[in-house]
Amino acid sequence: MKKLQTVLVLFLGMAGMLAQDVAVTGTVTDDEGNPLEGASVYVSEISVGTSTDANGNYELLLKEGKHMLRFSYIGFAPVARSIILGPEGMTIDVSLQASLLLDEVVIISGSKKPEKITNSPATVVTISPRQIAEYAGNPAELLAREKGIDYFRAGIAVPAFNIRGFNSNFNSKNLQVTDGRNSSLIATGLPMGPLTTTIKEDIEQIEVVLGPNATLYGPNAHNGLINTITKDPRIYEGTTIATNLGVNSDGNGYYSARLRFAKKFSDKWAFKATGEYTKATEFIYADSVYIDRNADGIKEGYPEYDLDNDVEFFKTEASAYFSPTEGTDFIATYGHSNSTYLSPTNVGRNQIIDWRINLWQLRFNTRNFFAQAYFTNSKTDDTYSIDERTKQYYRGIDSGLTEEEASGEYSYASAAKFIDDSKRFNAEVQYSNTLFDDKLELVTGLQWQLDKANSHGTYLLDEDEDDYIDVAQIGGYVHLDYNFGHGYRGIAAARIDNHEIYGTNFIPKLGLLKAFDKGTLRLTYGQGIAAPTILNLYGDLFSGLILGNAEGFTLTDGSMVESQGVEKVDTYEIGYRGSLSSRLYGDFNAYYNINKDFLSPVTVIGVATHRGDTPIEEVQSGYAFYNGLVATYINFGKVNTYGADFALTYSISPKWNLTANYSYFDYSFDEDNMDNDFNNDGEVNFLDFLINSPTHKFGAGVNHNGEKFFASLFSRWVEEYNYFSSYQIASETLPDYTYRGSPIIEDAPSTDSYNYGPLGGFVTFDLNFGYHFSDSFTLSFAATNLFNTEMREFTASPPTGGLYVLEAKFNLD
Incomplete structure (x- = not known):
């Protein structure tokens, strides 16, 4: 198992051998400049991250290219930074606030990749x-x-x-x-x-x-x-x-x-x-x-x-x-x-x-x-369908079955279940x-x-x-x-x-x-x-x-x-x-x-x-x-x-x-x-x-x-x-209109359900x-x-x- 893991690591690492790791460093503070220990610094597209030290400092080693960094800390609004990392590295300092920084939200649903919502x-x-x-x-x-x-x-x-x-x-x-x-x-x-x-x-x-x-x-x-x-x-x-x-x-x-x-x-x-x-x-x-x-x-x-x-x-x-x-x-x-x-x-x-x-x-x-x-x-x-089971139950009662007979397996007999x-x-x-x-x-x-x-x-x-x-x-x-x-x-x-x-x-x-x-x-x-x-x-x-x-x-x-x-x-x-x-x-x-x-x-x-x-x-x-x-x-x-x-x-x-x-x-x-x-x-x-x-x-x-x-x-x-959906109706009274063969009247029965109104x-x-x-x-x-x-x-x-x-x-x- 250990040998297999070693081979897997070498194989997956080959694509990155030609690219140098470059340092991204910085400090994370609150809005008053106090360092935040344990703040998360996370790279969305590769699921790599680190945490800040007691002085709010962090360091990440990343490949050159484009990255989306997310900075977060419990109780504070997250901050996002999209960067293009060159061979010289980069320093990014951020300040987190308690307010909702809506333009900093990172999403993936819009383009199936991490991006700022804006x-x-x-x-x-x-x-x-x-x-x-x-x-x-x-x-x-x-x-x-x-x-x-x-x-x-x-x-x-x-x-x-x-x-x-x-x-x-x-x-x-x-x-x-x-x-x-x-x-x-x-x-x-x-x-x-x-x-x-x-x-x-x-x-x-x-x-x-x-x-x-x-x-x-x-x-x-x-x-x-x-x-x-x-x-x-x-x-x-x-x-x-x-x-x-x-x-x-x-x-x-x-x-x-x-x-x-x-x-x-x-x-x-x-x-x-x-x-x-x-x-x-x-x-x-x-x-x-x-x-x-x-x-x-x-x-x-x-x-x-x-x-x-x-x-x-x-x-x-x-x-x-x-x-x-x-x-x-x-x-x-x-x-x-x-x-x-x-x-x-x-x-x-x-x-x-x-x-x-x-x-x-x-x-x-x-x-x-x-x-x-x-x-x-x-x-x-x-x-089961309650509607159909209810109808089948009453069919049984009307045909002369007892309550016990109609309420058992018979009540499911018309494919209610x-x-x-x-x-x-x-x-x-x-x-x-x-x-x-x-x-x-x-x-x-x-x-x-x-x-x-x-x-x-x-x-x-x-x-x-x-x-x-x-x-x-x-x-x-x-x-x-x-x-x-x-x-x-x-x-x-x-x-x-x-x-x-x-x-x-x-x-x-x-x-x-x-x-x-x-x-x-x-x-x-x-x-x-x-x-x-x-x-x-x-x-x-x-x-x-x-x-x-x-x-x-x-x-x-x-x-x-x-x-x-x-x-x-x-x-x-x-x-x-x-x-x-x-x-x-x-x-x-x-x-x-x-x-x-x-x-x-x-x-x-x-x-x-x-x-x-x-x-x-x-x-x-x-x-x-x-x-x-x-x-x-x-x-x-x-x-x-x-x-x-x-x-x-x-x-x-x-x-x-x-x-x-x-x-x-x-x-x-x-x-x-x-x-x-x-x-x-x-x-x-x-x-x-x-x-x-x-x-x-x-x-x-x-x-x-x-x-x-x-x-x-x-x-x-x-x-x-007004709302209509097959049997269901919820509508004001509409003179001269019918739905499923019945007049549309508020607070009255319709063909298959009761119309309580809009x-x-x-x-x-x-x-x-x-x-x-x-x-x-x-x-x-x-x-x-x-x-x-x-x-x-x-x-x-x-x-x-x-x-x-x-x-x-x-x-x-």
């Missing part, structure tokens, strides 16, 4: 390590404070977000990434969200890209991307124990305990491990299930049957870091989660029971190369470098993915536990960033993506940027695609009434329904991000989107004779009842959307700042283009597109970041808006504060919806009441 060609918002560490609640709540994000609290366990319209109760158009890996479910394409294996104490930074970034990340980085970056144990060393006690406005309890251990054993080896157990009771709420139990054909609402409001999460992760030579890393990660909670869908809620995620990831990283391979397994045996035993294999290689005297930055790579979906025949067109639905895709990308001088840069990027079902797509991006002393103006064009999910392509629900559309359908009149392909968006955007004065920081963007070939909600297409080349009676298990009547997914239409986002941060002092943000969103379409008539009612209107986004949003907050005491008060206003239309306040009693102990408090404002943020979920959480955190060396 230099990024994408619109990116971040949640910083300090914000996460000092917030007692779920860090996802902090997304509600950012511009451009529609944030929803669908109960205690299910925070969700959307960007730039087209939200639904089954939204897969925002890609979720964690440490470079795709964190979405295999069969449905939905973000893992609560199913993730990462705990709060191991999150270094959350980065959200507003708008498409598909050239680098592939399909479904369409409306936006959320990237979670975890902590490196070589920088964030030690043991953290955290526990939360809370209560919601209904008096139901919330408890969480978490542990993070991280240790750098030597210059070559480091390790971290995390664990979490969380238990809570959901807000008191029972959705209505509408059932026709009478001869008059009128549906009546019944509470969800046998509702279980218990919420329970268990999560664990472990990572080993091996650095055979300086700047070269091998990182192996294992993660597991087991989750039980209530999840809103387009047709009521799902009772998620013991949904397990297992993942294995291996990463290799040097200055110019990155490679990874990872495997994800998603598994549940007992999860679904199984998931799906697997995903991913691999990626990436090369990056600077060329032509560091004027051109190149990032290029190749990504491969194989999905193997299996539902044991419960909701997909697979037959049993051995019959996997295999779907492969591969994509290659190149991203070029050229420095013309005088602050001007040009961006050109492209991706070719090939999917074995919906074919090949070319995805371009272009940009022009002008850098000023403290900010950057950018003008960009980019394209995004939203891909059909495996459920869209191979779904089999309600005994074949709903069938996936991977092969197209032939109808009885001989007409063809094309197989579903990708949805595309072309985005033109202008923005500025940077300091407007010594105390004022601004982030502004405006965009115009051309959206076309929408991925439709499920829709009835008529009576089919064939799915692809297969007779429909061989596909539709309920053919004897449906006689070929099929509902499926299609592409349709074109609509233009546009908007603007503004955010300001004003530093009153190093410890106090004010924030404010505003977002505007609207849309237009051609009423005479009948390709836009999705619901086939002969008229093109808003009910064909279901934009589902407020036109106006506003937020404002005040923040205090002291050495001991910290606090934040944030208020947001969300304009009232979403939004509220002003709410969130408060958090805490105190660092010592370097080892912090006590903090967070109140979400402080005054328990009555409001509805999402359909098929409870009104969002107050949630009050106390957190105790122990940091041990």
